[in-house]
Amino acid sequence: MAIERLSSSFTPTRPISLPDLLSGRLNLLYRILDDIATPSQHVLLYGDRGVGKTSIARVLAVLSQQADDPRGRRSIVVSCDSNDTYGSIWRKILQEVLLAERQLGFEGYRDRKLVGRWDPNEVINVPNDIRLLLGGLPNPTTIIIDEYDRIEAGGDASRLMTDTIKLFSDSMTPCSIVLVGVGQSIEQLITAHESVSRNIDYVPVDPLEATELAQIIQKGMGKAGITFDDGIDFRIAHLSQGYPHYTHLLGQWAGRRALERGTNHVTDSDLEAAIPQSIETAAGGVRVEYDKATDSTQPNNLFKEVLLACALADKDVRGRFSLADIHEPLQRVLHRYRVARSSYQRHLALFCEPEHGPVLVKTGRRKNYRWHFANPQLVPFVRLRGINDKMISA
Numbered sequence: 001m002a003i004e005r006l007s008s009s010f011t012p013t014r015p016i017s018l019p020d021l022l023s024g025r026l027n028l029l030y031r032i033l034d035d036i037a038t039p040s041q042h043v044l045l046y047g048d049r050g051v052g053k054t055s056i057a058r059v060l061a062v063l064s065q066q067a068d069d070p071r072g073r074r075s076i077v078v079s080c081d082s083n084d085t086y087g088s089i090w091r092k093i094l095q096e097v098l099l100a101e102r103q104l105g106f107e108g109y110r111d112r113k114l115v116g117r118w119d120p121n122e123v124i125n126v127p128n129d130i131r132l133l134l135g136g137l138p139n140p141t142t143i144i145i146d147e148y149d150r151i152e153a154g155g156d157a158s159r160l161m162t163d164t165i166k167l168f169s170d171s172m173t174p175c176s177i178v179l180v181g182v183g184q185s186i187e188q189l190i191t192a193h194e195s196v197s198r199n200i201d202y203v204p205v206d207p208l209e210a211t212e213l214a215q216i217i218q219k220g221m222g223k224a225g226i227t228f229d230d231g232i233d234f235r236i237a238h239l240s241q242g243y244p245h246y247t248h249l250l251g252q253w254a255g256r257r258a259l260e261r262g263t264n265h266v267t268d269s270d271l272e273a274a275i276p277q278s279i280e281t282a283a284g285g286v287r288v289e290y291d292k293a294t295d296s297t298q299p300n301n302l303f304k305e306v307l308l309a310c311a312l313a314d315k316d317v318r319g320r321f322s323l324a325d326i327h328e329p330l331q332r333v334l335h336r337y338r339v340a341r342s343s344y345q346r347h348l349a350l351f352c353e354p355e356h357g358p359v360l361v362k363t364g365r366r367k368n369y370r371w372h373f374a375n376p377q378l379v380p381f382v383r384l385r386g387i388n389d390k391m392i393s394a
């Protein structure tokens with residue numbers, strides 16, 4: 001059934017695990033695979049929420065594993081939560097090793113080497129104990145720790161993890177650690193001390209390019225047996241603003257709208273009809289953030305209009321824009337030529353207050369201030385809301 005194929009072709013809320021389904025990211029994967037193949041080299045993969053970090057991590061786990069080779073590399077993926085300590089993260093990892101031993105066969109399974117050495121009830125809190133346990137594994141291992149930003153920055157767990165990476169590097173332990181987390185700067189994720197920095201490759205994950213997003217639509221529609229009007233793939237890519245969650249969402253809903261009309265061909269009007277449902281089902285807390293940012297009891301306020309102008313503004317590579325950058329988009333949104341600077345300046349200041357999120361973050365110095373969205377996934381969402389509320393055309 002086409003409707004079921006559509007659900008499996010587009011996965012707005014599920015990370016990708018199969019290499020074939022991952023769009024772009026090839027150079028990034030080569031770089032990390034090279035790191036993994038280099039003794040004493042570890043990786044920190046970081047980027048904004050929703051850019052596709054977990055998908056890269058999962059595909060990496062598949063690609064770095066040499067499942068057919070009894071002595072080949074094995075990979076383990078675990079995810080952190082806010083209750084995790086250094087000990088609980090390694091406990092999860094070792095439990096996964098035990099599971100993988102049975103399923104995939106770490107070479108030493110027959111002798112039950114690891115089980116004999118690690119008692120799951122035992123608390124392990126010392127980096128050197130981890131080194132001994134991991135160093136004793138019969139296969140080289142890649143350990144991928146996702147959601148690493150849930151760990152308190154600069155806390156015990158983060159400090160001990162950095163010590164562990166240093167220890168693994170110094171002792172050439174055949175185990176590569178890949179930390180994955182949200183963060184604009186590496187300082188937010190790792191207690192960096194100079195000596196460990198050269199053993200860690202800091203790999204940023206950027207939003208996807210339009211051609212890569214368009215490819216998600218081309219592949220997904222092809223897999224579902226659905227065709228589309230020329231240019232729809234790039235229109236969806238443009239609406240997604242670098243964030244693949246929106247590409248999957250719009251592709252899925254546009255396909256469903258076409259099937260409801262009894263056809264396998266998506267047109268522009270199907271895409272338009274897909275927008276309300278995409279807004280309704282957008283993940284990542286964006287709807288709550290939007291409501292909080294624009295909520296006001298003041299009559300004639302411009303919160304929605306100014307936020308939309310911010311989402312439409314030209315931005316630098318780090319998503320930052322200046323006061324001047326929002327002037328023209330705001331003229332467009334308000335359909336008027338004269339727009340007082342003071343009116344939007346005040347709204348920008350309020351957007352940086354906790355009462356409105358803060359939805360924006362202000363950086364830079366006087367006369368050269370810059371703003372960016374605290375959650376960049378809000379950019380495509382705010383633009384889609386603007387289209388849906390008829391504030392701008394698609």
Ligand SMILES: Nc1ncnc2c1ncn2[C@@H]1O[C@H](COP(=O)(O)OP(=O)(O)OP(=O)(O)O)[C@@H](O)[C@H]1O
Pocket residue numbers: 011012013014015016021022023024025048049050051052053054055056182216243244245248
């Ligand atoms: N390269 C890609 N090709 C196709 N789809 C992708 C790609 N990267 C991510 N996606 C899709 O985008 C969505 C978000 O991806 P993912 O969960 O990997 O992001 P994330 O950065 O880990 O998000 P979070 O910060 O919320 O943990 C998922 O639906 C996933 O299927």
Ligand SMILES: [Mg+2]
Pocket residue numbers: 053054055146147
């Ligand atoms: Mg993730």
